[in-house]
Amino acid sequence: MNSSKKLGLLLITPAAIVVVMLFLVPVVLTAVFAFTNMSTSTGISGGAYQISPNALQELRDHYDMPSVAERLSQSGFAVDEPGLAALGKAGIDADIVTELRGHIGETFAARRDAERAIRNLNHRPSLREVKQISDQFNRSIMNARYDSKAALLAAVASVMPNLSGAEHQAIIAASYTGWTWTTGNFRRMASIPGTQRSLVNTMVYVAFTLTLFNIGFAMVLAITTFYMPSRAAGFFRGVWLLPRISPPVIYVLLWKWLAWDTGFLSVFLGRFGIHSRNWMLDSGTNAWVFVVLINGFVGASMGMLIFSSALQAIPRPLLYASEVDGASRWQQIWHIIMPQLRWPILFVTCYQTLSLLTSFDLILLSTNGGPGGSTEVWALATYHTALNNYAGNLEYGYGAAMALVLVVVGVFLSLAYLRLFNYRDLVAKPLIEH
């Protein structure tokens, strides 16, 4: 390997590391999570075995074992020989154990009763000892947590010794609290009405923002400033960069002040007798207008910068020659400028499609998907599913499945764009050199 190649590898290493860490690893993890039922209640790092109310329901409904469920759900405390033996091992004072021996055979239905009796022993065990003792006499496994199958089965055997192997397997499956592999997320996605709606919303969002602003308006800005004196052009480009450099929360807050029912629009229109209203959330169409404007004003600046610099690279003699030939501005734009901008347009289209597909921050801050889900785009719905639940149960697995769809769509679109814009030709070696 020659040294320039080595240098090349060296230079690309940091970028490669970033790509792997920030793109490949998350994508792989998303793909893995997408095939699980992972949620807050299952946890991410694995589970345990617990005879919870849910597990009992599972035994009743899916394994047809109502009598087993009934027995497992019973609570009870019993002072017995094995319990006393365990106390000795646990280091409980021998006098207390001796005194407890006098109570052998006694049973208690509830923890409270059992602990009351233990607390009233002549030796007055401390709270910690009371808990240790009651644990040893607890003959119920309801809600107890076991780290391994063996521990669970041992506990089950202590209350129901004669279960079959199949019944053991059922109890293991029903009581497992962690996540399991499943394709259910995709079935669920295909069957719920919200899916189609989010898809359509996403298409509307990307199509309008991209064509109207990220390409269309960006091109208008680039071309108009191209024909301006450089000082004025610099000023206007600076103005259109402001939305991008403002902190998003403040930027959206300004829009809210403009659009809300106590905001500028309502106050201004109120002078003409128009009733004040929340213009942003008044109807689905209103919300879309604001969502596209809010995102478009930020997005337009990137296209503007790229197109402007590409315009500077067009050889001036071409433009002078066309003017000598009597071409109008419009003809210049159409026949000289646009053909030269094919590569930047491809780049901005590709880049912005992908970034719009996954961006939801400004929508979250402005309409939060409202009114009534009409601006809930796919990425926002993914966020709401995976990281937002009023009752504390975040659905990571289902959220990842939704995110995976975005990854697939993104990769597919990138390939389609490369083909559409004839990428091979664009990167072909110029015939003049070599």
Next chain:
Amino acid sequence: MMDMSGQWRALAVAAMLAVSAGAASAKDVTITVWAGGTGPTDAYRLDAIEIAAGLLTREAALQGEALTIKVEKRAYPGWDDFKQALTLSAEAGTAPDIVASGHEDIAPWAQSGLIVPIESYIDLDSWPINDIYPNLMQIASYGGVLYGLPQDAESRPFFFWRPHLKAIGYSDAEIDALPAKVKAGAYTLANVLDDARKMQDKGVVKPGYGFYPRPLNGPDYWQFYRSFGGEMDDPKLGKLVFDKAAMGRFYKFFVDAVAAGVTRKNHIGTPFDQWYTEVATGKAGIWQGGTWHYARYTGQEGLKDFFGTVQFSLVPAGDKAGKPNTLTHPIVYLLTKHNDKAKMEIAAKLIEIASEPRINALHAIRSAHLAIAKQESNIPLYSNDRWTREATARLLPFANAMPNNPNFGVYWNVMWKGLESAWTGQKTVEEAIADDETELRSSLGDKIVIR
């Protein structure tokens, strides 16, 4: 006789003993406590743990243990970011020791092993636990096991602006009798729409301000489902219940309110700050809020004569199938799982001490929440407060709570999405209910009873 060097040696040994004994019994513990949905008036949710730490330190000192407890407090004003932060920190193994959150989190967090049953660490017979209302203890339990201790209680009543009621022909006596009328089922949600309409026709409130409910998602909306006879779960089966007819009537009530022009179509999403100011200054006629709003109305919003300007009642019945009701959504102190058992014991003790009626009364009065324990009404600070006294008597006996069920969050999301889409006119009530049903069937299967 001991010589000097002997004396010195003895002293040195004694000093060393003292130092090592001190080292053996001195203990520095840092307890972190996080609370969700906790604004400035709810500060005692966290401060109570700090007060408890002071008391526990003194108790330990009397038993010869030099225990110092540092309490690190963190309040999250909202719920979403709090639940995100907590679940993710638990996955990262950096969860706080004590969490104050809604009781509905118990089921999913118990399954994931994030929290442990507090009954393994405290004596259920001891003061003040033996004085806490049994129904609240029930709400803090899951599968018959006590996971947390109730931190507060509240309720989500209807409020009426008295001058506006007068403007549409109510006498003072009629307004005073209104809560009883609601309780008897003689004043229903249909009457709410009528009166709201009348207020707007009279011009005392602007269009869309006749009936002004909570502007964002919350447990409050389950009350309307219950007003139309809906049940959230079937405790016998241990399953959630989706009552299509009741849910449809509940959605239709809001669609009707929009059609009648008394509630705005775009009401959801109104900033809460704006909403508070509006309802506390008579811009709305009838609204639905929370008992703790009293602190905000009379404090930050500057409402001087609350009882002279506002009446409050249960949420009226929607129809014959339903009953007037209200919902209590207690916050519970939960104990998170850690490897350091001794530290968990200290955290549990702090929760226990913080439940002391006198300490809890500080929170109740500061934030206008309701008592968790019977003896709290014997504390003058609490019993002399007209709001807590009247709200407790008028509302708490009729309060229900949401079920502790790990799948309730999925159901709740579906309910809310459906309501929002019907309310804003994106779907008809029938479409919304049909979509709810499809989504519930595919996401919860037989974990929910659909009828």
